[in-house]
Structure formats: structure tokens, C-alpha cells
Amino acid sequence: MLLRKPEEVKAHSLELNETFDLHKKGWMIQRIGWVLMLVFVICAACGLFGNGAASREIKVAGANSVEYEYYGRYDAETEIKVHLNSMGDIAQLSIPQHYFDKMELEKMIPEAELQQVMNGNNVYSFAADKPFEVTLYIKPKKVGKIEAWFGLNNAAAQLIHFIYP
Amino acid sequence: MVWIKQCSSPIDSLYISIIMNPVVRGLAIYIFLLIIFRFMGKRSLNETTTFDFILLLIISEVTQQALVGEDFSLTGAFILITTLISVDLLFSLLKDNFNIFGKITEGSPLIIVDHGKLLYNRMKNCRVEEDDILEAARQSHGLERMEQIKYAVLEKGGNISIIPFESEK
Numbered sequence: 001m002l003l004r005k006p007e008e009v010k011a012h013s014l015e016l017n018e019t020f021d022l023h024k025k026g027w028m029i030q031r032i033g034w035v036l037m038l039v040f041v042i043c044a045a046c047g048l049f050g051n052g053a054a055s056r057e058i059k060v061a062g063a064n065s066v067e068y069e070y071y072g073r074y075d076a077e078t079e080i081k082v083h084l085n086s087m088g089d090i091a092q093l094s095i096p097q098h099y100f101d102k103m104e105l106e107k108m109i110p111e112a113e114l115q116q117v118m119n120g121n122n123v124y125s126f127a128a129d130k131p132f133e134v135t136l137y138i139k140p141k142k143v144g145k146i147e148a149w150f151g152l153n154n155a156a157a158q159l160i161h162f163i164y165p
Numbered sequence: 166m167v168w169i170k171q172c173s174s175p176i177d178s179l180y181i182s183i184i185m186n187p188v189v190r191g192l193a194i195y196i197f198l199l200i201i202f203r204f205m206g207k208r209s210l211n212e213t214t215t216f217d218f219i220l221l222l223i224i225s226e227v228t229q230q231a232l233v234g235e236d237f238s239l240t241g242a243f244i245l246i247t248t249l250i251s252v253d254l255l256f257s258l259l260k261d262n263f264n265i266f267g268k269i270t271e272g273s274p275l276i277i278v279d280h281g282k283l284l285y286n287r288m289k290n291c292r293v294e295e296d297d298i299l300e301a302a303r304q305s306h307g308l309e310r311m312e313q314i315k316y317a318v319l320e321k322g323g324n325i326s327i328i329p330f331e332s333e334k
Binding site: 007014016 | 200201206268269272274276279284285286287290316328
């Protein structure tokens with residue numbers, strides 16, 4: 001679809017090859033390109049490439065929950081917020097070790113009182129007498145689909161990410 | 166005590182190596198920029214308004230980050246520079262040998278004024294204004310009016326060449 005039908009120049013004295021048909025095709029492709037660019041920007045603004053409403057996921061496991069970004073980009077930092085209930089005076093977060101093959105943990109706030117490795121999982125224990133939030137700052141180091149089951153006290157929640165290159 | 170790290174699959178590692186390879190990144194960004202600038206149109210290459218200047222500054226910063234990432238080594242820089250120059254050379258050779266390739270990647274000239282008459286629809290499709298043509302006419306030949314222009318041609322690079330009636334005499 002062109003803006004307007006372009007005029008033909010039937011004859012001219014210039015030694016010039018206009019390739020007018022190619023111009024017309026080019027203008028049409030250009031319009032399609034503009035639409036694709038707009039769609040790309042809208043999708044990005046909505047979070048289809050991370051950092052947006054379309055990317056936010058919340059997984060609930062009993063009285064605990066995890067809030068994270070489904071879509072991410074390679075080496076671009078993202079957050080996981082874990083809402084943990086207290087089991088008396090302690091709370092535990094368990095993350096499989098294979099998750100850290102694909103995601104680099106930059107920071108954990110607050111830091112765990114105790115870190116253990118049990119059955120292929122990193123287990124973080126927090127001293128807590130009421131519900132609280134742990135924020136993990138992570139950077140994807142692999143692209144594609146990444147799945148992991150997080151242990152939230154005695155419950156579990158599955159996190160699934162899709163990481164763009 | 167021996168700790169055995171769980172290894173990721175060899176295919177995953179190979180895939181990551183490929184996409185992180187500076188040659189692949191350089192190629193991908195070069196081709197992406199080529200396509201995006203073609204979508205922008207010829208005039209965008211030539212215009213030097215404040216908006217375009219800012220855009221070019223920001224694009225260069227963003228591109229640099231994507232190309233280099235966290236690799237600040239000399240070797241990485243040499244690889245990227247060589248890759249980009251090689252691609253440019255390859256495209257240049259393809260243009261020389263395949264005419265159509267050049268026309269697709271760089272476009273071809275287009276007449277936008279014919280014997281003083283503005284070809285409005287062509288101008289609209291190329292996003293050229295009458296003022297742009299008059300500016301080119303004044304700068305190149307000191308012309309005062311549109312009627313003095315025999316032909317105005319929008320060149321591949323986005324600049325406008327003017328052929329005045331006077332040069333025929």
C-alpha cells in the first residue's frame with residue numbers, strides 16, 4: 001500500500017536507470033516494515049521481551065508465593081521476589097543447583113542465615129517470625145526455556161522463564 | 166572432598182558459544198541496522214536535523230553495548246572490526262557482481278522534479294518536501310525558483326541533485 005500512486009516519468013534526457021518498479025516495491029516493503037517496527041515496539045512495551053505487564057508471573061504455593069518475570073534477555077538483570085511465610089521462627093527457600101547453571105545469582109536480599117546443599121538443591125534458611133520477602137537479583141546466562149521448582153518452606157512452585165538472546 | 170558440578174548439555178554450551186561469538190554478534194547487528202535504515206528511507210540518511218543527530222548518537226551507544234558486551238579485550242575489538250569491514254567488503258563485491266543486490270540494499274536514483282513540475286506523489290512516498298528541493302537548488306546552483314529546475318533527482322544517498330535549465334544552453 002503506497003501513500004499515493006506515484007507518477008510515471010515516461011521519457012527523460014537523463015542517463016539514469018530509475019528502476020521505478022523496484023522503487024514501488026521498496027515503498028510497499030517500507031510501509032510493511034514500519035508496521036512491523038510499531039508492532040515490535042508495542043510488544044516490547046507490553047513486556048513480551050521482559051520488564052512489563054505481559055511478563056509478570058506469580059506462582060502461589062500454600063501461604064508462600066513467587067513473583068518473577070517470565071520473559072528475560074540474556075545477561076540482563078531481573079528480579080525474583082519470594083514471599084515466604086514463617087514456620088515458627090524459620091523460613092526456607094530451596095533452589096535447584098541446575099538453575100544456577102543457567103542463572104547467575106547477583107544478590108539476595110536479605111541474605112540467608114544458613115546456606116546448605118541438600119539433594120541437589122541450594123537451601124537458604126532465614127530466621128523469621130512473620131511473613132517476609134526475599135528478593136533475588138539474577139542474570140540469565142543461557143537462552144531459551146529455563147524451568148525450575150523452587151521449594152518455599154514445605155511447598156513448591158515451578159518457575160518457567162523464556163530468555164531471549 | 167570432591168565436588169562434582171552438574172554439567173550443562175554440550176548442545177546448550179555450543180549454542181551459547183555461537184550466539185556470544187563476536188563474529189555472529191557483529192554480523193547480526195550489521196544486518197539488523199541495514200534493514201532498519203532501509204525501512205527509515207533515503208532521506209533519513211541525509212538529514213542532519215537535531216532529532217537525527219540525537220538519534221545517531223543514541224544508536225551508536227546502544228550498538229556499542231550490544232557488540233562489545235563485557236568483552237573489553239583487544240582481541241575482541243580486532244575481531245569485531247575485522248568482521249564489520251569484511252561484511253562491508255563482501256556486500257560491496259556482491260553489489261559489483263549482482264546489480265539487483267545493490268538496488269535492493271542501497272536503492273537507485275529517482276526523479277522528483279520534471280521540467281519544473283513537482284512529482285508530488287513520488288515526493289510523498291520518499292518523504293521529500295518542496296523546501297528540500299529548493300534548498301538543494303540554492304546550494305548547488307544558486308537557483309531562485311522551481312521553474313529553473315529541469316530535473317531534480319533524489320540520489321541513493323538521500324541527497325538531491327539539481328539539473329538546471331541553464332546548463333543546456
